[in-house]
Amino acid sequence: MQRFLVPNRGSSIRLLGPSWRAAREKLLGMVHEDYQLMAIIGRAGTGKTTLLLSLEGIGDGIFMYADMTEVRDRDLSAIVSTVFADNIREVREIQEKLKRMSIKGLLRAFAKAGPDEVVESAKLKPMETLKLLNDAVELLGMAPLVIGIDEGLLSQDDPRSMDFINAIHAFRNNMQAIPSTKIIITLLPDVVNLISKIDTPLFDILRLGAITLPDYVTPEDLKEVAQEYGLGKTELSKIEALGPLTMRQLICLMNTKMDIIKCGIDTAGEISIE
């Protein structure tokens, strides 16, 4: 049952709720409008990963998804090498297409490199290797290269958050060198707060391309989910009485026959400051 609450790469993603589809449209709009650094912001369970994964198979360009939760580090080297490692099949296809063209110089070397060499290169020279991928995609007419970096559960208290912020800052500084590459990151609100406090230049750029996901399902979203799961009026009223719910909490209720406790919905009146 738990797997229904965790989006998975490879399985088809269907966004439930008009609010989430609007967010996807907005995100795609930004990609088409040549935004290069975009952020999906939302608290836990709002569907950041789901939204990011829903971009798989977008009509134009190539989408590469990097799941940072499986990686120890969060610096630029770790992020770019994960992009290459997690999408090695797509990278191989690009290399094959390059080989069929009469290219010279660094791109030729890139086309010839084996999978391990490419990932190693991304680790050692992240921005240079990303630029090669960007240039290859441009040359092959496959642009844009959309890279989704899912940072998972990185919070302000995680010491790696500084590495992550520095890495995103590096993308910010190198946007002109990789014009066909669009980076989409997912962020928890506390990391957004941290960025606004410690890295104003990055925050100023990020805010232009940010999408804040709905913190809770609206009545329209709830209606659609209820229809999808064949929910009766009584159950619907019960859900409405629970107050604002995240999409994950709502889907959890559907899959657990309305088990409020299991779905982490605290209805206890006890509130205190620790």
Added chain:
Amino acid sequence: MDRLDLAYVIGVVLGREDIDGIRVAYTTYMSTLGKWVKDPDNVVQYLVDIGKAKVVKSGQGRSVIFTDREMMNRVNSILTPREDVDPLTLVIEGIRKLANPLSGYADIGDVIKYIEGRLNVPTKEAEEFLVKVIKFHRGRFVFAHGGSRRLKIGSSYYGLVKVVGDAEVLSS
């Protein structure tokens, strides 16, 4: 409120602003202070000894001048009636002022400080105020992890708060 605070409260109420501080006629002051303390003379003498007041000649009589500006400000704030504010409005206003423009979330620690400042109350009282508002208007707020102070709701801990109405619109 101790005897010194009381002595200043009466001084501030009866007196008028002077170059050196708050000036009040000695006899009037003593008789008023005497209503609440047995030994008003000793209280004034003690204030003089610790440098918080002085007794000066004034025409035919004497005056007491209260010189400690910090104490005067404190007494003034005690005497100034609190602004009649709706608790929910105050909290929502605070969250909106302090919220991150991108996420819409405010740090609960900052919201507590905001309440402290607005109501001029100690931290503990501001915390209780916030907890009460959240309890009574639970559906008006959403919470996220992080922040500098932790709010415990049931078995979960949160450090960021957002006003529900502000979360409805997709922002960019």
